[in-house]
Amino acid sequence: MFRNQYDTDVTTWSPAGRLFQVEYAMEAVKQGSAAIGLRSKTHVVLGCVNKANSELSSHQKKIFKVDDHIGVAIAGLTADGRVLSRYMRNECINYSFTYESPLPVGRLVVQLADKAQVCTQRSWKRPYGVGLLVAGLDESGAHLYYNCPSGNYFEYQAFAIGSRSQAAKTYLERRFDNFMDSSREDLIKDALMAIRETLQGETLKSSICTVAVVGVGESFHILDQGTVQQMIDAFDIAGEQEAPAPEPDADAEQGAAAEPGAGADQVGAVDEGVAPMDI
Amino acid sequence: MAKQHANWSPYDNNGGSCVAIAGADYCVIAADTRMSSGYNILTRDYSKTCKLADKAVLASSGFQADVKALQKQLAARHLIYQHQHNKQMSCPAMAQLLSNTLYYKRFFPYYAFNVLGGLDNEGKGCVFTYDAVGSYERVGYSSQGSGSTLIIPFLDNQLKSPSPLLLPAQDAVTPLSESEAVDLVKTCFASATERDIYTGDRLEIVILNADGIRREFMELRKD
Numbered sequence: 001m002f003r004n005q006y007d008t009d010v011t012t013w014s015p016a017g018r019l020f021q022v023e024y025a026m027e028a029v030k031q032g033s034a035a036i037g038l039r040s041k042t043h044v045v046l047g048c049v050n051k052a053n054s055e056l057s058s059h060q061k062k063i064f065k066v067d068d069h070i071g072v073a074i075a076g077l078t079a080d081g082r083v084l085s086r087y088m089r090n091e092c093i094n095y096s097f098t099y100e101s102p103l104p105v106g107r108l109v110v111q112l113a114d115k116a117q118v119c120t121q122r123s124w125k126r127p128y129g130v131g132l133l134v135a136g137l138d139e140s141g142a143h144l145y146y147n148c149p150s151g152n153y154f155e156y157q158a159f160a161i162g163s164r165s166q167a168a169k170t171y172l173e174r175r176f177d178n179f180m181d182s183s184r185e186d187l188i189k190d191a192l193m194a195i196r197e198t199l200q201g202e203t204l205k206s207s208i209c210t211v212a213v214v215g216v217g218e219s220f221h222i223l224d225q226g227t228v229q230q231m232i233d234a235f236d237i238a239g240e241q242e243a244p245a246p247e248p249d250a251d252a253e254q255g256a257a258a259e260p261g262a263g264a265d266q267v268g269a270v271d272e273g274v275a276p277m278d279i
Numbered sequence: 280m281a282k283q284h285a286n287w288s289p290y291d292n293n294g295g296s297c298v299a300i301a302g303a304d305y306c307v308i309a310a311d312t313r314m315s316s317g318y319n320i321l322t323r324d325y326s327k328t329c330k331l332a333d334k335a336v337l338a339s340s341g342f343q344a345d346v347k348a349l350q351k352q353l354a355a356r357h358l359i360y361q362h363q364h365n366k367q368m369s370c371p372a373m374a375q376l377l378s379n380t381l382y383y384k385r386f387f388p389y390y391a392f393n394v395l396g397g398l399d400n401e402g403k404g405c406v407f408t409y410d411a412v413g414s415y416e417r418v419g420y421s422s423q424g425s426g427s428t429l430i431i432p433f434l435d436n437q438l439k440s441p442s443p444l445l446l447p448a449q450d451a452v453t454p455l456s457e458s459e460a461v462d463l464v465k466t467c468f469a470s471a472t473e474r475d476i477y478t479g480d481r482l483e484i485v486i487l488n489a490d491g492i493r494r495e496f497m498e499l500r501k502d
Binding site: 043086089090093094096 | 351355359362455
């Protein structure tokens with residue numbers, strides 16, 4: 001990116017009518033590892049690629065349970081994502097407490113978007129450097145939203161964010177017409193295929209991806225590694241490796257370099273035990 | 280002129296009794312299902328028990344509106360705990376939380392008389408008994424509510440170790456089997472129902488053990 005005269009402050013417009021700081025924040029999202037989401041009439045599936053900094057460290061948590069009916073996948077500055085997840089969880093709890101019913105997804109994303117907008121109009125703040133794929137189920141059906149640092153949000157049939165997400169988007173664009181009527185299994189299969197697209201030749205294994213589902217009669221939860229690996233094997237997705245071993249190393253380096261400055265790459269080991277709140 | 284007192288009270292007493300008994304590897308929590316106001320019965324089918332966590336069940340008598348508000352508070356706080364710790368609250372942890380929540384309203388208390396039952400971190404049964412402002416104690420058995428004055432002496436007789444002057448003290452945890460404890464609870468309520476007008480209709484018994492949670496019901500006198 002070139003240095004611009006008008007990019008020091010988030011509260012400074014450029015002559016072309018752009019807020020560069022906000023756009024730079026959206027760049028941060030593109031640098032994070034990929035996250036994808038897709039939905040049918042009754043289910044929403046979120047998937048993400050887990051890239052650890054090195055073999056020694058654990059990977060960062062990118063999918064969070066917000067409530068029984070809502071979950072979120074993030075890409076970008078994971079620390080910002082964690083903070084926003086905490087906010088979302090709080091909002092859901094407070095709404096449940098007052099109205100004894102689950103917070104409609106559309107309301108939550110608006111609140112989230114308004115929160116993000118505030119940071120684009122205060123000189124002492126910076127925009128959140130994280131994009132959120134919000135998956136949820138409410139009375140009006142299954143929904144997938146994308147919230148970006150600018151404070152905009154959009155509803156999607158399927159979407160992908162983060163590095164190499166274009167490959168996943170291309171795959172999803174070809175298939176999305178069928179998603180509305182897909183079965184749960186087909187939806188997960190498509191999610192896994194989309195994740196594989198972002199790996200560019202690396203073998204798809206359950207150890208490098210995370211998949212979460214929410215649906216009618218099914219609370220938001222992260223699928224355990226065993227189940228995911230079974231599905232990969234059953235659908236025979238792992239299969240096509242175009243490039244040999246050197247590729248994964250290059251990918252890992254790219255992945256590591258791609259999460260700059262955030263510094264939050266050392267997160268405690270992911271709890272894979274029997275946790276009632278698979279966060 | 281003597282100080283004028285309010286002719287309106289924010290509180291009401293909906294009556295009823297609660298009991299909990301802790302065993303070696305189980306806990307029995309029970310309460311009747313009658314809800315009254317003054318000399319009237321509002322309903323014969325109101326549950327005074329609430330599962331706060333996998334291993335903690337609360338039974339409360341007193342003013343049910345305050346009880347409901349208290350239960351909601353604790354449930355919300357439990358959700359936050361689960362988000363932060365990735366696991367359910369243990370019974371002793373919930374006990375402390377309940378105490379703090381009650382004391383928080385020290386100067387406008389929850390009119391709730393609570394008995395918290397469950398399994399501790401070692402899987403043993405535990406019972407915690409409270410007053411309205413959060414003073415609590417872990418015990419082997421307890422009762423609260425309108426029938427408690429009738430039930431507690433009976434449980435003392437059946438479960439409490441005699442004075443240490445006479446015989447060596449026993450463990451607080453009851454050496455009863457689970458089915459014996461359930462029968463004891465049924466006997467307690469059958470007796471309390473006879474003499475306490477606010478206790479009766481139906482008895483709800485919740486049994487917590489290593490296998491999970493189980494519910495039983497027993498009809499009581501409706502007069």
